[in-house]
Amino acid sequence: MNAVRQNRLNTFAAHGALVVYVLIALFPVFVIVINSFKDRRSIFREPLALPNSESFSLIGYETVLKQGDFFLYFQNSMIVTVGSLFFILIFGAMAAFALAEYRFKGNTLMGLYLALGIMIPIRIGTVAILEMMVQTGLVNTLWALILVYTAQGLPLAVFILSEFMRQVSDDLKNAGRIDGLSEYRIFFRLVLPLVRPAMATVAVFNMIPIWNDLWFPLILAPAEEVKTLTLGSQVFIGQFVTDWNAVLSALSLAILPVMALYVIFSRQLIRGITSGAVK
Template identity: 80%
Template sequence: MAARSHPGRTFAAHAILIAYTLIALFPVWVIVINSVKSRRAIFGAPLAVPTPETWDLVGYTTVLENGDFFGYFQNSLIVTVASIFFVLLFGAMAAFALSEYRFRGNTLTGLYLALGIMIPIRLGTVAILQGMVAAGLVNTLTALILVYTAQGLPLAVFILSEFMRNVSDDLKNAGRMDGLSEYAIFFRLVLPLVRPAMATVAVFTMIPIWNDLWFPLILAPSEATKTITLGSQVFIGQFVTNWNAVLAALSLAIVPVLILYLIFSRQLIRGITAGAVK
């Protein structure tokens, strides 16, 4: 007998997600409201809503006039979109192979990929930098895309393989009987059924890439390849920090993350709650 979702559990799961969302958005709210306030108001009442007396757009003016903000934004967008594409493509392929086919080393391969979740990629920064120097990829966006793709693959394979194991074998076997190739089964039958998991992986992959400062600082610190997070550091000095400009830059950098969340919110919630409300 098929298990049915319980209305009470469904409501509780959605309530928990909403609560976590509000908690996560509170720092964003603080950054945004302070980005349109004067410096005195930022330090005097950081949690207060801007008033006509405290309203000040000097931070946004500084960001747009000093530095190549739109160039930084474009670099972050290129790196993030390309990295997510490759993570989803290669991660889904690897997850399909691990969940669908039984071969010698299947378990060991899965464990090897799972180690990437537990071991931070930053531990290999020196080796990564040496490899990029040898390949002539320092101060290129390609270096960042390669690193972020490698960083996101273990989690993508781990999540997607669990979802792909739940895809009906009868459906895939029916496709094979109809003459579909393994590639057609993968792209036409399996991927549409794991869209919630794909959206979940996309969101959780994008956030650390977009907000990362470490690898842009190490691998691509030149003016032409700076990301938005690294570009915002130009307003942070050793002795003086332009907090209006920093908060304005961070507020503008938040926009793509919010847009992606709004686009994939339904699929994201379905992916997170799958299996928890049965």
């Protein structure tokens, strides 16, 4: 009887602690979003109240959509993120297959070389990257960002994918070889479909840091027509810093796409992290 009560108390304490932390985690997002739907006076008078018929206003969103080219920024972010993910996955899977499948001289060394980039941040090389992009004329193009993010994502992708490729059964591949399939076909037809879950994990891991990055867009592609959503909202908010309606609406609009991605992929992301893909 005592033990039961003790147990119930523990459960209660556990839920209490978690609820408190969830409130801390969500409170700022909540405050920003509700205030973005209010008129200026109510933002200041009652910042914690929900918008009602009296205080409801979309003036901030109107300013944002009129002044900033958020659709263009969104499109740029999409192109960069999807493009980088495509190259990370295809190049990463190919290299991982070579390392996992074949024995050749320098296999281990190549694996270590590619793994170097997991620990060393690519930002250290920024000065030389910018110089190279200027020389090749890629500065202020989306290609500059796609290349940088691909290089940044490859080490971890190769590492994770080669772990998974080692688990693909040899019998299957050998059966394919006996049937006369080329090594390329074995990779694209047999192996790639089997490691799709691992590819999804890699994609989700890379997606959010690429979408949210501020450093490389700021340095490699600051021009108006190639701004990403993250940089675009940073610049926009900096200019409209006294227009609270516009700032709050811009923040809410910037939260929206990431939240949508998160709702779609959160299961994948959490499964990826908790399945021990990162060891």
